[in-house]
Amino acid sequence: MANIDEMTDEELKEAIKRFPTDKLKIFRELFTNIVREAKQNGDERVIRPQRQLKAVVELINEREELDPPTDQSITMDSLSLASEFNSQGE
Amino acid sequence: MAEGNGAIYNNFKEQVMEGIFDLSTGGDTLKMILVSGHTPNIDTHTVYADVSADEYGAGSGYTVGGETLTGQDVIQDNTNDRGEFDANDVPWTSLGPLSPATPSHCILYDDTPISPVAPLIAYWELGTTATNGGDYTLQFGAAIIRLT
Numbered sequence: 001m002a003n004i005d006e007m008t009d010e011e012l013k014e015a016i017k018r019f020p021t022d023k024l025k026i027f028r029e030l031f032t033n034i035v036r037e038a039k040q041n042g043d044e045r046v047i048r049p050q051r052q053l054k055a056v057v058e059l060i061n062e063r064e065e066l067d068p069p070t071d072q073s074i075t076m077d078s079l080s081l082a083s084e085f086n087s088q089g090e
Numbered sequence: 091m092a093e094g095n096g097a098i099y100n101n102f103k104e105q106v107m108e109g110i111f112d113l114s115t116g117g118d119t120l121k122m123i124l125v126s127g128h129t130p131n132i133d134t135h136t137v138y139a140d141v142s143a144d145e146y147g148a149g150s151g152y153t154v155g156g157e158t159l160t161g162q163d164v165i166q167d168n169t170n171d172r173g174e175f176d177a178n179d180v181p182w183t184s185l186g187p188l189s190p191a192t193p194s195h196c197i198l199y200d201d202t203p204i205s206p207v208a209p210l211i212a213y214w215e216l217g218t219t220a221t222n223g224g225d226y227t228l229q230f231g232a233a234i235i236r237l238t
Contacts, residue, residue, distance in 0.1 A: 080235070
């Protein structure tokens with residue numbers, strides 16, 4: 001596999017397609033943070049991560065259209081604290 | 091334990107009688123966190139700092155420190171001769187998928203006390219329902235905690 005910095009957009013997208021969706025979402029989060037911090041620091045190298053981020057986001061969006069997330073609900077037990085006492089005060 | 095089963099921390103049992111907690115409406119700020127790969131210990135875990143290493147990091151819809159409970163209330167139930175603490179269900183909007191996707195437990199703590207700082211109240215087992223980017227809601231039963 002070519003170095004990620006040397007990949008074309010299409011090569012990058014093909015490589016990303018082999019990753020499971022949950023890992024792609026982590027990458028999206030990481031790239032978003034990288035871009036945000038780079039912008040805050042005035043880092044000119046932000047241009048490259050932005051292009052990678054765009055490719056990742058596009059792919060995730062395509063997958064989510066096919067397999068949208070579902071809402072989850074978990075029912076939790078009520079917990080009890082029992083108080084015990086001797087009615088005769090012993 | 092199965093998903094939804096829970097337990098109360100022993101430290102809470104002591105400190106609830108020492109006046110550390112105010113679970114009533116307008117009382118303390120109560121929070122629920124999600125953790126992964128966690129092994130609960132109701133004897134030795136007493137405050138948030140004891141469990142925070144297993145909490146998820148920020149991102150994918152999750153905020154470190156957890157979700158603040160709303161609608162908390164404590165009532166006297168004379169029909170069943172008990173006191174009850176309850177609150178609204180805890181929702182996370184568009185959560186995850188977290189990494190790992192399935193939280194092992196959720197932990198309720200009180201973020202208001204300063205001595206001790208953020209004492210734990212109770213935990214519940216998760217471990218089955220994965221986060222997938224949709225809403226993730228913890229539904230309490232008829233009460234969160236009953237004192238019988």
